[in-house]
Amino acid sequence: MSKPLSPFTKAQLLPQEETLEVYKKKGNLFIGIPKETHFQEKRVCLTPDAVSALTANGHRVLFESGAGKGANFKDKDYSEAGAEVTKDTTKVFSCPIILKVEPPSIEEISLINPQTILISALQIKTQSKGYFEALAKKRITALAFEYIKDEDGAYPVVRSLSEIAGTASILIASELLSNVNGGNGLMLGNINGVPPTEVVILGAGTVGEFAARSAIGLGANVKVFDSSITKLRCLQNNLGRTIYTSTMQPKNLLKALKRCDVAIGAVRGVNRSPIIVTETMVDHMKRGSVIIDVSIDMGGCFETSEVTTHYHPTFDHNGVIHYCVPNIPARYSRTASVSISNIFTPYLLEIGDYGGIENALRFDRGLKNGLYFYHGILTNKSVAEWYGLDYSDANLLIF
Structure with missing residues (x-):
């Protein structure tokens, strides 16, 4: 007597969690590092050594010419580390991932493409309601590095x-x-x-x-x-x-x-x-x-x-x-840049290993803690209360 045929394929019978693990695919990131324009800001998010580690893992880094000058890093150091150096600010802001020390100005947000991932400081006390409305309009996913937690529950940056x-x-x-x-x-x-x-x-x-x-x-x-x-x-x-x-x-x-x-x-x-x-x-x-x-x-x-x-x-x-x-750390811009870069690099490599920000936020709760915008939806309660805006819990959007 022959066995009855199953109405499901073997792949369909796999539990969903296991399927996620099976199909988790490494992705290549394209990161833009613009020059800091904020008053007296001399730091840079990534050092040439960090860029070298990222490019060695298959990621692309587009670096604005002069962005490392304040921390005494030359454009040549970055190009030799594998970064693409350009003088075109608009080109850097059109990258899918933007990495900054200071939050972007309203003018800089206008240069960012819709659905971009922004990683920078938030500095909630110095922002305006218009800043958050501009991010929402562009449906940006934004992470504030001062809110990112490590495995011990501390704030590393x-x-x-x-x-x-x-x-x-x-x-x-x-x-x-x-x-x-x-x-x-x-x-x-x-x-x-x-x-x-x-x-x-x-x-x-x-x-x-x-x-x-x-x-x-x-x-x-x-x-x-x-x-x-x-x-x-x-x-x-x-x-x-x-x-x-x-x-x-x-x-x-x-x-x-x-x-x-x-x-x-x-x-x-x-x-x-x-x-x-x-x-x-x-x-x-x-x-x-x-x-x-x-x-x-x-x-x-x-x-x-x-x-x-x-x-x-x-x-x-x-x-x-x-x-x-x-801003005392900006007085020691090179030390501060190396310190910030040491924290950012593992997170960027992790986002790449998870195949993008979506999976990284699912698996890393500390990284999710830094999220304050998800596709244009405000997810940070403190920001919402401070500026009288509507927000949604990130756990309801990412699961």
């Missing part, structure tokens, strides 16, 4: 740039204390027989940790203040040594500020940084002491802080030097 900002804050402070820049002529420390310089750090996050690490390395006496005992405990553990820590007690803080030579502000808030140090407290600080307000991009945690630029970075308030530049 934010942490990386915070490490640079924290270390840089101490280096800048040491410059401003020198006679050359009109300071008190102090070194941070480590000189036998000379009392160490006093450094007060507000905030025990990544910026505070790396500022403390650098200050201790230079021999300074460090005091860290934070409202969270857990953060202070983590900081001590990460530094591997006991230092002065305190909660934000006004009496203790004022006492420390009166004695300090450098004060670093590294306190973040939800929508803006809280004012920790009042104008009266600043008036009690030593003449010639230095304030570095790293949280100025969120309003600053010193009442006397005002936004400055890399060209005119400081101002004097009652004899206290204030440094309030929002």
